[in-house]
Amino acid sequence: MKVTVIGLGYLGATHAVAMAELGHEVIGIEPDSQKLSSLAQGILPFHEPGLDAALPRAISSGRLKFQSEHNEASASADLHFICVGTPQTKGSDAADTSYVVAAAKELAAWIKPTAVVAGKSTVPVGTAANLKDVMDDIAGFDVHLAWNPEFLREGTALEDSLRPDRIVVGTWSQHSVDVLREVYGPIIATGTPFLELDVPTAELVKVSANAFLATKISFINAMAEVAEVSGADAVSLAKAIGYDDRIGSKFLRTGIGFGGGCLPKDIRGFVARAEELGVGSAVEFLKDVDAVNLRRRDKVVELANQELGDLAGKSITMLGISFKPDSDDLRDSPALEIAQRLTALGATVTVHDPVSLNSLATRSPELSREENLIEAARGAELTILGTEWKLYREVDPQELAAVVKAKTIIDGRNVLDVAKWQAADWRVIALGRNVHNG
Ligand SMILES: NC(=O)c1ccc[n+]([C@@H]2O[C@H](COP(=O)([O-])OP(=O)(O)OC[C@H]3O[C@@H](n4cnc5c(N)ncnc54)[C@H](O)[C@@H]3O)[C@@H](O)[C@H]2O)c1
Structure with missing residues (x-):
């Protein structure tokens, strides 16, 4: 499948490599120019055992490419994973969802109607419903938004992504379920529980x-x-x-x-x-x-x-x-x-x-x-x-x-x-x- 991974921090960089390892064609999107150039050279900008060797492998397979923002190539993807940060808000305990909102808005201007958006960032309950309204307005159609939380642990991130305990997806459309089942097909085939919620x-x-x-x-x-x-x-x-x-x-x-x-x-x-x-x-x-x-x-x-x-x-x-x-x-x-x-x-x-x-x-x-x-x-x-x-x-x-x-x-x-x-x-x-x- 043709997928994008939006936000290439600990979660996104790992997910992008994992998707390429599964055989998908991946475009990683990251606005931080230093991080982007390091990744594009096959150098992981943080320490993560196993991922450092898998990154250059994914790049040389031709299945993992990087860019700083959306363009026609990324717009043609069948599935977009949102992996941006949700840090604690300065001066408050609440999660700062502004990066997720910004990433969703940027994507909505490019997305094709059949594509699925899977949010992987950890968000407060209710965030996806708001994002869907925002995205539908910008895109001008009913966006297939789903939530697909990530359970990887730093230190064993790639292994956790390729062999997770379970895959959880929350969806509003059967199409989203079908696309997510397809992208995770090789993992589901090994007996990993796939929970549709x-x-x-x-x-x-x-x-x-x-x-x-x-x-x-x-x-x-x-x-x-x-x-x-x-x-x-x-x-x-x-x-x-x-x-x-x-x-x-x-x-x-x-x-x-x-x-x-x-x-x-x-x-x-x-x-x-x-x-x-x-x-x-x-x-x-x-x-x-x-x-x-x-x-x-x-x-x-x-x-x-x-x-x-x-x-x-x-x-x-x-x-x-x-x-x-x-x-x-x-x-x-x-x-x-x-x-x-x-x-x-x-x-x-x-x-x-x-x-x-x-x-x-x-x-x-x-x-x-x-x-x-x-x-x-x-x-x-x-x-x-x-x-x-x-x-x-x-x-x-x-x-x-x-x-x-x-x-x-x-x-x-x-x-x-x-x-x-x-x-x-x-x-x-x-x-x-x-x-x-x-
Ligand atoms: N780190 C983990 O072990 C882990 C595990 C499971 C879930 N999560 C969740 O995943 C999310 C990301 O966590 P992380 O640790 O990878 O954060 P991070 O800060 O390492 O990475 C976030 C990345 O998103 C990029 N970004 C910000 N705005 C963007 C935009 N509009 N478009 C594209 N990229 C953008 C940032 O430049 C940064 O590289 C959080 O919600 C976190 O709670 C993290």
């Missing part, structure tokens, strides 16, 4: 899934707060309750909490939308989910204060700065916020991260960056593990012990082998755990 339900699936996941993480972090004052161990607690298959052990690890470009803004946007609809109390609990999550960041700052007293002039090393491993995404990263707050309190924070130092240089230039792990740790009076990159789990604590000034580490992700670190003479402080240091 009404549009508001499809919009809600994504935000409610993210609300559930955020709640699960904050649940165990709330238990960690209780564990910390009662001598209990939240890691063992999570393991013990996770054996119940109604609960499950995934997303039940205590630590500095969730971040990234989705969960935080999606739960806030959900509350804001529910309030607009007059049912704010139904999802009021998500404010607590958010608050529990943010309190974990406060906790680390508090622990740093307890360890070092006045932070002015103190050297702290942050191991990992992205919001999750296998990604260089710094949007609402807990490790980044903690590093920024420690810096604001006078500490000198040196950051190590295997892939995020370039994005950090633009995002937060006041933090010092060090590519070599041992050099990053040299002279540290406190070390904090901020992102659970595999390399930090595997690092030899003896080697780090030899260069730091004080052998104290806060394990912000509860991934270190405490006994091994203690054997190397480290004092380990772990969130939600009553670790006995000798």
Whole structure:
């Protein structure tokens, strides 16, 4: 099929490559000239394992092309995917849908009557109905608009796109269903469930899934707060309750909490939308989910204060700065916020991260960056593990012990082998755990 992918960020770039891998002819549309030129040269502008190799492959197959705006070539497509951002609105909790509206308007001026538009961005329930009115007015006909939320996870984005748990589509026309079934045909053929829903339900699936996941993480972090004052161990607690298959052990690890470009803004946007609809109390609990999550960041700052007293002039090393491993995404990263707050309190924070130092240089230039792990740790009076990159789990604590000034580490992700670190003479402080240091 001939498709366009509008907006080539984390979601759109992955989706465009995935569509080309499935054998479709894809035009990616992206107005950011730097991003566009990088993609067109086969260089992924962000870190995403597997996608970096798949992008040049898709380009050389001749099935993936790029342009900055619509033209006759893109207008002839049978299907258009809208993948632009829906960030949190500045000064409010609501999702900013202005990019989606702008992308829909631009497309409506070019679209052919038989083409289908599939929104993939995460939007507040009710957005698609408004977009359809706007698009119908501009196009002068009944546009086949559908919502097709995306569930990919950064770090495994391409794999998630090609082998998703399920495909969800919300449609107003059988034609939209048929076209979407066709485009996802090879994936459906492998047995992936294809759920045909009404549009508001499809919009809600994504935000409610993210609300559930955020709640699960904050649940165990709330238990960690209780564990910390009662001598209990939240890691063992999570393991013990996770054996119940109604609960499950995934997303039940205590630590500095969730971040990234989705969960935080999606739960806030959900509350804001529910309030607009007059049912704010139904999802009021998500404010607590958010608050529990943010309190974990406060906790680390508090622990740093307890360890070092006045932070002015103190050297702290942050191991990992992205919001999750296998990604260089710094949007609402807990490790980044903690590093920024420690810096604001006078500490000198040196950051190590295997892939995020370039994005950090633009995002937060006041933090010092060090590519070599041992050099990053040299002279540290406190070390904090901020992102659970595999390399930090595997690092030899003896080697780090030899260069730091004080052998104290806060394990912000509860991934270190405490006994091994203690054997190397480290004092380990772990969130939600009553670790006995000798
Ligand atoms: N990042 C994820 O893991 C993920 C997963 C599932 C869903 N989502 C959702 O997907 C959407 C996009 O997220 P993202 O992380 O890719 O955001 P992003 O900010 O990385 O990318 C958005 C892109 O859209 C481009 N854009 C803006 N206006 C445009 C226009 N009018 N026409 C064409 N392109 C335009 C921007 O330049 C940018 O490159 C959001 O709604 C997000 O919630 C993201």
